[in-house]
Amino acid sequence: MDVLFWPVADVLAHLAGRWHVERSVRDPASGDEGAFRGTTVFGPLAGGGLLHEESGTFTWRGVPRPAERTLRFLPGAVPGTADVRFADGRPFHDLDLTSGRHVAEHRCAADLYRGEFTVLDADHWRTVWRVGGPAKDLVLTTDCTRAG
Template identity: 80%
Template sequence: MGEFWPVPEVLAFLAGHWEVTRSVRDLASEDAGHFTGTTVFGPLEGGGLLHHESGTFTWQGVPRPAERTLRFLPGPDGAGTADVRFADGRPFHDLDLTSGHWIADHPCAADLYRGEFTVRDADHWRTVWRVGGPAKDLVLTTDYARVG
């Protein structure tokens, strides 16, 4: 698996500032959008990282400010894993980057979010979320590049 870069300590790898570019495709309507901004993984009281993403999301030609916050907590299986939660503490997904590649599922009402995480090197990683359900058929591809 030469295309993946193993991460022995996921929280140490993620810590810091990242430039973010995301494409969003609605496979049913063929609409497309994009997000550009930054993500900061900063220390979280009690351990782990607070993920704060902010930038501009453009959908159907209309730009809007966008942000989200997640919590990346130490995982149950050692330093290579994390327990990812929404800002309010609800579970989102597990994350294990020890091989540099991971697939996670998140059921949300009638939809299923399936995320594929790929680490390219010490300063670049990608997520591809496929969202399917009765009202959604989306692909969200996000590239992260370390700042500094």
């Protein structure tokens, strides 16, 4: 069965608003699994773009703890795309969903993060990050559903 992607003409306009987030985290080497449940809000960022604020509960090895992260989604080099940066301004990855699918990479020391972003419809998108290297071996699958 072929997976159909939902093209997005303007990633920033599409992501704006509140999303429910469910993420599974799996360590293939050890078999450990975890989960994050929470919300992400893409709100206006002074000077253009969106401030991505994620918060919720991350459970790892049966222990729940609060978790949050902040990213900046700035207008990309091509209209309709985004330049994703960490909260402190360091580059993270580019994001172009005009085809409904995008693959990005990010080096973190010796580890390589490879992310696949897919838009399933107007209210659902998924990210799968595969992280490999000497320090990490993880698969993170995130499903986002637009909040009503």
